[in-house]
Amino acid sequence: MRKMVAALLVSVMFLSACGSNAGNGNNAGEGKEAKEISVWAWDPNFNIKALELAKETYAKENADLKVNVIENAQADIIQKLNTGLSSGTTKGLPNIVLIEDYRAQSFLQAYPDSFYEMTGKYKTEDFAEYKIAPTSLDGKNYGLPFDTGVSGMYVRTDYLKDAGYTTEDLQDIDWNQYIEIGKKVKEKTGKKMITLDPNDLGFIRMMIQSSGAWYTKDDGVTPDVAENEALKVAFESYKAMIDADIVAPNSDWSQFLAAFNSGEVATVPTGNWITPSVKAEASQSGKWAVVPQPTLPGVANSVHASNLGGSSWYVLNVPGKEQAADFLAKTFGSNKELYQKFITEIGAMGTYKPAAGGEAYQVKDEFFGGQNIIGDFAKWSEQIPQINYGLHTYAIEDVIIVAMQDFLNGKEITKVLQDAQKQAEAQLK
Amino acid sequence: MIFAFYFYPMLQALLMSFQSGAGTNLTFVGLDNYKRLFTDPTFIATVTNTFIYLIVQVPVMIILALFISVLLNDPKLKFKGFFRTAIFLPCVTSLVAYSVIFKYLFSNNGLINTMLMKVALIGEPIQWLTDPFWAKMTIIIAITWRWTGYNMIFYLSALQNIDNSIYEAAKIDGASAFQQFFRITVPMLRPIILFTSITSTIGTLQLFDEVVNITKGGPGNATMSLSQYIYNLSFKYTPDFGYAATVSYAIVILIVIFSIIQFKVAGDRNG
Numbered sequence: 001m002r003k004m005v006a007a008l009l010v011s012v013m014f015l016s017a018c019g020s021n022a023g024n025g026n027n028a029g030e031g032k033e034a035k036e037i038s039v040w041a042w043d044p045n046f047n048i049k050a051l052e053l054a055k056e057t058y059a060k061e062n063a064d065l066k067v068n069v070i071e072n073a074q075a076d077i078i079q080k081l082n083t084g085l086s087s088g089t090t091k092g093l094p095n096i097v098l099i100e101d102y103r104a105q106s107f108l109q110a111y112p113d114s115f116y117e118m119t120g121k122y123k124t125e126d127f128a129e130y131k132i133a134p135t136s137l138d139g140k141n142y143g144l145p146f147d148t149g150v151s152g153m154y155v156r157t158d159y160l161k162d163a164g165y166t167t168e169d170l171q172d173i174d175w176n177q178y179i180e181i182g183k184k185v186k187e188k189t190g191k192k193m194i195t196l197d198p199n200d201l202g203f204i205r206m207m208i209q210s211s212g213a214w215y216t217k218d219d220g221v222t223p224d225v226a227e228n229e230a231l232k233v234a235f236e237s238y239k240a241m242i243d244a245d246i247v248a249p250n251s252d253w254s255q256f257l258a259a260f261n262s263g264e265v266a267t268v269p270t271g272n273w274i275t276p277s278v279k280a281e282a283s284q285s286g287k288w289a290v291v292p293q294p295t296l297p298g299v300a301n302s303v304h305a306s307n308l309g310g311s312s313w314y315v316l317n318v319p320g321k322e323q324a325a326d327f328l329a330k331t332f333g334s335n336k337e338l339y340q341k342f343i344t345e346i347g348a349m350g351t352y353k354p355a356a357g358g359e360a361y362q363v364k365d366e367f368f369g370g371q372n373i374i375g376d377f378a379k380w381s382e383q384i385p386q387i388n389y390g391l392h393t394y395a396i397e398d399v400i401i402v403a404m405q406d407f408l409n410g411k412e413i414t415k416v417l418q419d420a421q422k423q424a425e426a427q428l429k
Numbered sequence: 430m431i432f433a434f435y436f437y438p439m440l441q442a443l444l445m446s447f448q449s450g451a452g453t454n455l456t457f458v459g460l461d462n463y464k465r466l467f468t469d470p471t472f473i474a475t476v477t478n479t480f481i482y483l484i485v486q487v488p489v490m491i492i493l494a495l496f497i498s499v500l501l502n503d504p505k506l507k508f509k510g511f512f513r514t515a516i517f518l519p520c521v522t523s524l525v526a527y528s529v530i531f532k533y534l535f536s537n538n539g540l541i542n543t544m545l546m547k548v549a550l551i552g553e554p555i556q557w558l559t560d561p562f563w564a565k566m567t568i569i570i571a572i573t574w575r576w577t578g579y580n581m582i583f584y585l586s587a588l589q590n591i592d593n594s595i596y597e598a599a600k601i602d603g604a605s606a607f608q609q610f611f612r613i614t615v616p617m618l619r620p621i622i623l624f625t626s627i628t629s630t631i632g633t634l635q636l637f638d639e640v641v642n643i644t645k646g647g648p649g650n651a652t653m654s655l656s657q658y659i660y661n662l663s664f665k666y667t668p669d670f671g672y673a674a675t676v677s678y679a680i681v682i683l684i685v686i687f688s689i690i691q692f693k694v695a696g697d698r699n700g
Contacts (some may be wrong), residue, residue: 003681074564075664078664078665079664082452082663082664082668085452085453086452086453086668086670088453106666106668107452109451109452109667110451110453110454110667110668111452112454180567198647198648198649199646199647249537249556249559250533251532251537251558251559251644251645251647252645255536337545391451391667392667393668394665395665395666398661398665398666399471401647401648401649401650402470402471402474402649402650404649405561405648405649405651406649421568423470423471426468426469426470427469427471428464
């Protein structure tokens with residue numbers, strides 16, 4: 001028995017050794033002119049479809065290059081990239097990868113020289129300004145900005161009407177006024193105003209970015225929690241919502257979707273990428289509208305525009321990088337018609353400014369009572385304050401989530417934020 | 430070969446636990462990572478959570494498994510095969526699949542809340558997943574469901590090795606069922622109880638799938654396990670593989686300590 005196991009192990013080792021040799025041979029043969037590149041992205045209804053469209057467009061003029069689009073969950077991509085890049089072997093990694101803006105800096109800085117510089121491959125002034133900081137490092141561009149996470153507030157006009165409001169009343173409000181409206185809606189319709197997941201503070205991120213603040217200072221490294229006025233007000237608004245009993249808690253994505261598809265909540269303040277999910281419930285057609293995001297009460301530079309999520313394309317510094325960069329530059333980097341297709345065929349909005357003049361951006365949407373929501377989102381995305389998300393968004397956010405629980409349980413706000421600041425500083429050595 | 434596949438990675442991880450930095454920019458920091466452990470509130474929270482799971486769940490599960498196995502070992506019991514299969518079935522289900530099902534059962538408008546409300550035990554839905562106390566309870570219920578049958582099998586097989594004549598002799602001496610259980614069954618099963626409590630302890634210290642899939646470690650860090658913290662340090666945050674390795678070694682040390690304690694408590698009299 002033991003001999004058999006040994007024999008088996010030896011043969012497995014031998015076979016895998018052969019396998020990796022063969023792999024090396026292939027790589028060496030590729031040289032400069034790669035015939036094939038691969039792309040990793042997540043979300044089949046959004047990013048993958050956009051890639052397929054880009055691939056078709058590119059193939060019309062560059063038939064030689066084969067583009068393999070591979071779908072992975074976002075968490076898997078992060079895990080594979082981290083393991084691949086940290087082990088120092090780039091074999092098995094793709095040529096192009098989609099990375100969320102919040103995480104981009106941590107990859108760019110943790111793995112220097114692993115990404116291919118894109119400076120000059122596209123015009124940065126063509127893209128929304130707030131996308132440039134997360135995709136650059138030391139003044140060089142590494143990523144090609146893609147989807148916008150421009151946020152807005154999706155509202156049920158029928159519930160609002162029952163409570164005596166129109167969308168006009170929601171145009172220029174802050175979160176305090178929002179809570180007052182929420183109480184009225186609850187009183188008249190019995191519906192909650194909003195659904196929140198205590199484990200996901202995306203909502204807080206969205207609130208603070210509207211005033212140009214983040215969890216870290218401008219350098220992207222120093223935690224900025226204790227003295228952060230916007231964060232303090234966001235915390236207070238969040239608690240006020242819970243105290244006013246206008247929040248339906250959810251604990252994951254599907255419950256989040258169910259909360260508004262089932263008609264349980266009256267508003268959904270979030271990124272524009274939620275549009276397909278809102279429209280998925282066809283029976284609610286005509287009952288929705290989109291209004292600008294409320295501002296943080298009393299915070300001077302808070303605007304009615306913010307961002308939640310959003311991601312960009314990156315080229316890895318592996319053989320085939322020139323072709324990969326060329327593919328991106330000719331499609332996502334400069335093709336106006338392609339962006340019209342994204343809107344009409346997928347409902348996906350890029351951050352490529354020249355595209356906004358196109359026809360697809362003028363279309364009125366019957367689901368939203370004839371509102372031109374794409375046009376509105378495009379308008380708001382120009383007002384989003386530019387932010388350096390820095391290296392540690394998710395690490396600090398886990399500290400903030402605990403701080404929020406303490407705050408909701410009655411701990412004093414200044415103390416909560418001071419403790420969180422200390423912990424964040426200790427965490428980020 | 431043992432060196433290449435077992436000791437080399439272990440040594441590498443140990444070396445790594447003395448380094449810190451983002452991604453590949455690792456620098457040697459000596460014992461800093463180990464000092465950081467004791468001041469890291471997240472690490473302390475995860476250790477506390479793990480201890481709560483251990484203290485509540487392992488004894489409950491061991492006693493439950495022991496109890497069920499004695500019932501199922503009763504020669505007069507009918508449909509024995511059916512009951513044994515039913516109780517063993519949970520531990521052949523996939524960790525992820527059952528976690529996802531538990532998440533839905535225990536969600537706000539899930540089956541458990543609906544049932545409890547139907548029989549008027551509770552007036553408002555229990556926040557099984559979004560309240561720190563109930564979230565821990567959910568995890569404990571989930572792992573108990575998954576692993577009780579597994580431990581039961583060990584007890585069943587051990588029970589079948591106990592000669593029935595011992596029980597017959599006890600009965601003639603006038604021992605009650607209660608006395609038989611505590612004076613004969615439990616002492617005879619002592620080595621198996623030791624084995625199952627050590628494996629369950631190790632299992633709890635390595636808890637990952639359930640927590641990640643049911644509560645994602647939340648709310649706050651209320652249910653986060655040590656393994657999930659390692660995952661977060663390596664893949665969710667800016668990767669710090671050095672510190673993650675340190676936390677892994679902390680688990681190793683904890684497992685060694687617990688195993689020694691359990692050997693001392695349960696094993697000595699036997700040996």
